Amino acid sequence: MEVAAPQAAVPVIELVGVSKRFGAIQALKEVDLSLYAGEVHALVGENGAGKSTLVKILAGVHRPDRGLLKISGEAVELRSPAQAQAAGIAVIHQEPTLFPDLDVAENVFMGHQPRDRLGRIDWRRMYREVEQLLQSLGVELNVYLPVRGLSVADRQLVEIARALSQDARVLIMDEPTASLSPREVEELFTIVEQLRARQVAILFVSHRLEEVFRLASRVTVLRDGQRVITAPAQDLTPEETVRHMVGRELAALFPKEEAAVGEVVLEVRHLSRAGLFRDVSFQLRRGEILGLAGLVGAGRTEVARVLFGIDQAESGEILVDGRPVSIRSPREAMRYGIAYVPEDRHQQGLVLDFSIARNITLSILKRVARFSLIRSRQELKIAADYAERLHVRGGRLTQPVRALSGGNQQKVVLGKWLATEPRILILDEPTRGIDIGAKAEVHRIVSELAARGLAILLISSELPEILAMSDRVLVMHEGRISGLFSRAEADQEKVMLAATGQNRQSR
Structure with missing residues (x-):
């Protein structure tokens, strides 16, 4: 399904009938996509749908087997990322690709530094222009600071500044919010709106549908390498978008099985660790999924690390099957039947x-x-x-x-x-960074494990996940328990009030 262009102008960049095969895998098949100046166009789909291949074709990494790539209505052939950059196409990756030991200004102008009359780098002009560029974006960042010390959010801003320094007309943002806090996400969205006002064409690739519908004017869905639909965001709902992506309804994302909740297997009493959390108490029962909600920095992961013996509490008790235990290492935690799936699967979960x-x-x-x-x-x-x-x-x-x-x-x-x-399973952000179809499978697995009698502590920043999968919801704010709700009581408003410290109750 195609929709009318958002304006009569020629697209800044356009794919027409593009196909790409890798061996036996048909990554893209006759895909059309158009981006217009001043538009945020969202690209969504499951992992393996073809999003990454499409992005790499636009970025000059891959060349299509068939089809056309047009810039301002003229067919072009991008043979390298350098050619794509010269054509005004820039990519902001989930993990910024910068030179960590160089400073902000050096990274912004890497490869195209301003020169003086003798051909030498004009350092004074470079730092001045980067300061002006960042100020125009409303960003306060020390241009002399090495990139190594910056947060992921600030490094992304450096990449955006680099794109603008090269007069980028097309900005591709590939999962840009995956590693950002809610505050950093809001700051990034402010920048996106400024870029839209500057008539930059933006391709926004994301698994987070709430962000897609907040930012995008149009949405394209890929499935199995083919374009399923392109439509105005206002004409779609999240439920319809999921159905186009995975061929099933949104309700199927949270297949919660009924489980017989049994005896208490894990109890935490007045657990504290200075500067991170204090006076944390709760119980976890056999067959129960206890959701642990809260904003970034609330102390949820820090509690999980103590329960698994990675860190040590300074006061309080941990009881397994009603008996106090001392957990000084992951090996001891495993001996008590505790398992921990960490938030960062690449650094902490896998080799x-x-x-x-x-x-x-x-x-x-x-x-x-x-x-x-x-x-x-x-x-x-x-x-x-x-x-x-x-x-x-x-x-x-x-x-x-x-x-x-x-x-x-x-x-x-x-x-x-x-x-x-294990008998006790701690899941820290188990669906972060995976596509919607894979999320549904992880939710199914978690629900089945609870039905078999596992006691599960589910830590998640996604409220729909917490509300749909949990038998009870425990909320933390600034290192303390700020709310406890049954499945029937919990709703988005109550949990957010507790997460922001406006509700101090434990039921």
Whole structure:
């Protein structure tokens, strides 16, 4: 389905019938896409839908097998990223690609520094122009500061400034908010609105539909390498968009099974760690999903790290099955039946160069080793069992885990910890950075685990996830418990009031 252009002007950039194949995989098939000056155009779809391939074609990394790429109505062939940049196309990646040991100004003008009459770099002019550029965006950033010390949000602003310094007409933002706090997201959105006012054409790639519908004027959905629909954002709902993306309704994203909630298996009494959280108390029961909500910095992850023995509390008690325990290391936590799926799967959950099978069995090496040697057949047998149960898709178990999609990588992390046969499972942002279809599968797995009797502590910044999946919702604000709600009581307004410190109750 195609819609009328937002204005009569010629698109700044346009793909016409573009196809791209990698071996046996048809990544894109006859895809049309147009971007107009002053437009935010959202591109959505599951992992594997073809979004990354489309972005790389626009950025000059890949060349299409068939179809046309037009800039201002004229067919062009981009043979390299340098040619794409020269044509006014810039890409802001989820993880900014900057030179960490150079300062802000040097990164902004890298490769096109202003020169004086003798051909030398005009340092004074460079720093002055970067300061003016940042001021025009309403950004206060020290241009002499090395990039290494900047936050992800500030590094993204440096990349945006770099794009504008090259007179970029097209800005592609690929999952730009995945690693940002809510405040940083708001600041980025303010910049996006300024770029729109400057008549920059913006392609906004995101899994977060609330952001898509807040920013975009048009939405294009890809599925299995094909364009399913392009429509004005105002003519779509999140439910309709999900249906176009994955072929099922939004309600199917949260397949919560009924579970028999049993006895208390984990109890926390007045747990405190200076500067991070204080006087935290709660109970977790067998078969229960206890949602832990709160804003960034509320102390949720810090509590989880203490429960798993990564960090130590300074006061308070942890009880397992009613007995006080001392958890001084992850090994001791595992001995008490506690497993922890961390927020950052790449840095803390996986060894990306190891195989799928090796990652799944990392937590149970004693079961797959004899005389300090890994028994490959036993390793593959156990890994195959969990890969099948969790529906891990990605080919052979011997291939590196880095080759998998984000959703399948997350399933491998889950498999690694389920292999320890835990009774208490802590999930920290289990669906961050994965597509909507993969989220639905993770939710299904979590619900099934609770139905089998696992006690699950679910930490999430996504309120729909917390509200739909939790039997009870515990809320933290600035390191303290600020609310506790049953599933029937919890709603978005109550949880947000508690998360912002406007509600001090525990029911």
